[in-house]
Amino acid sequence: MTGGDTSTGPDGETDExxxxxxxxxxxxxTHQYLNQPMGFFDELxxxxxxxxxxxxxIDAVAVFHPEQIGEVLLEQGTYERWNFDELKQLLDYEVAPRGLTFxxxxxxxxxxHFLQPMFGLDRLEGFSSAMVSATERLIEGWDDGEEVVINEEFSGLTLSILTNSLFDFDLGEHRQVITEAADELQAMANMSGLSAVEMLLPSWVPTHGNRRYERAMDAFDETVDALIxxxxxxxxxxxxxxxxxLETEDDHEYTMTDAEVHDHLITFLIAGHETTAMALTFTWLLLATHPDQRDRVSREATAVLDGPPTANDLADLTVTEHVAKEAMRLYPPAGMLFREAVKETTLGGYRVPEGTKLLLPQFTVHTDDRWFDAPEQFRPERFTDARSDGRPEFAYFPFGGGPHQCIGMHFAMMELKHIIPMLARRVEFELLSSPQPETNMWLTLQPSEDVRMRVHKQ
Known part of the structure; x- marks a missing residue:
């Protein structure tokens, strides 16, 4: 076991x-992590x-208690986001380095400060029609009795919503380029088995995976430049x-460079749709295996909505919100957050040297029985106000927290509260694949196999 002897300084600080x-x-x-990436954190x-x-x-510290998680997320002068410099140097991989993520x-x-107003509530209300239209097109495109791969269907849906609402363009022939780039980024982040061995090789090593990755990212860069x-x-x-x-020349406080615009567009096109697609995938996987909860969502949609959802309806869709939150508790789309200690500090009574990487595994914390009764069970009612009030703030943090809280959090919740009730009113999904798929911690938390369902229109 690592960890030294305790030595306490004059101010009560510890060297342990x-x-x-x-x-x-x-x-x-590394060998323990690669053998079972998610199980490794249960062991920790x-x-x-x-x-x-x-x-x-890399020296790292995994954090499992809400109090210390809050310290890491909120104390900006002590902890910053880890931008993976060590891995980028080792692997010679770099994606959107000037974007908001890095x-x-x-x-x-x-x-x-510049980008936040785009996600203000006044702006979000105007995106409702794009969310409704894209969801209606998806439903109408399905044949009754058709078998679909639901994770792929939802990925296409959320990408369409993103591009039509935030960027006001129809992807057309560009859609496949973006989808392939997202797939390659997911594969690059796969840290299990042979994929991990190949991933640990620098990008200049001409493996099949590296060549495929370079082709996909080159095409993505060209597409983004063409859109700009x-x-x-x-x-x-x-x-x-x-x-x-693009119109930052009129802003005297901050002017965005062409390279920054390019990298922001890449960041939002990938991160802005994949996480929500996974939230939808796991939500409907859970609803398909819990018909009582699915009926509750359907009844609420019928009672609250006269037609398609509008921004004014969302506050009344509380059952839908609880279902979405519970799905993200069991299957948090981001899976894990990463920070770096930018100066030496203490955390939970232990010394954390400068440069230590902090790992905040949502998928482990969200199923800790100290904070959730029967944590492996799907119980959306645990997110009612009465039950949430007694829970530590960072026992549940699918969107992170503090200054770096996900900028698109409200946009994503708005999507979920549009799409879930629309599907519940018009479609019954029959699950054809495993009701409890294994999951992989890639760029986002992913089912290890496609989630297949049969569509029954109502």
Whole structure:
């Protein structure tokens, strides 16, 4: 077990590192993680709430208690987002380095301040029609009795909503390019078995996976550049997220460079649809195996909605909201958050040296029986106000928290509260694949196999 002897300084500070499992020379705990990535964190949780682990060139601490998770997420001067510099140098991989995901410090503050108004409630209300139209097209495109791969269907749906609402364009022939890039990024983040071995090779090694990845990302870069140039050619015709980024010359406080616009577009096109698609996939997987809860959603939709949902209806769709939140508790789309200690500190009574990476595994914390009764069971009612009030704030954090809380949180919840009731009123899904699929911690939390369902229209 790692962790040194306790030594307390004059101010009560400790020199003891957190406990944790023994590792191998150089490799640390890599072999344990690769053997079972998600199960590895269950093992770590057995050592306590603040646990040390090691990987090549990386010292890490996994955090399992809401109090310490809150410290990590809220104390911006002590912890920053880990931007994976060590891995990028080792693997020679870099995706959208100037986008909101990987910038830090003052540059990140400028970007966040500039982009946040696009996700204000006044803007979100205008996206309702795009969400309804895309969902109606999806439902109408299904034949009664058709077998569908629901994770792929929802990925296409959320990508369509994103591009039509935030960017006001129809992807057309560009759709496949973006989908392939998203698939390759997911595969690149797959840290299990042979995929992990290949992933650990630098991008210049001509493996089949590396060549496929480079082709997909080159095509994605070209597509994004084409979309930007097309918008530049039509000044004054649009009032959307992309136009706002391109018209920064009139903003004297902050001007966004062409490279930043390019990287933001990549970031939102990937992250903005994959996480919501996974939330929808697991929500309907759970509803298909819990018909009583599915009936509750359907009854609420009938009682609240006269037609398609509008922004004014969403506050009354409480059952739908509880179902979506419970699905994201059991299957948090992001899976895990990452931070870095930018100065030496203490956490949970243990010393955390500068440069330590902090791992916040939502999929483990969300199923801790200290915070949730019968945590493996699907119980949406646990998110009623009365039951939520007594729960620690960061026992549940699918969108993160603090300054870096997901900028698209309200947009994503709005999508879920439009799509779920529309489907519940018009479609019954018959599950054809496993009711409890294994999951993989990739770029997002993914089912290990496609989720197949048969569509029965109502």
């Amino acid at each position: 590192l957190p406990p944790g499992p023994d590792g191998l020379p150089v490799l640390g705990n 949780a057995g050592y306590g709430d603040v646990v040390h682990c090691e990987f090549p060139r 910038t830090r410090g003052e540059k990140w503050k400028q970007q966040r 140039e097309a918008r530049r050619a039509t000044p004054g015709e649009y009032d959307d997220f992309l136009t706002m980024m």
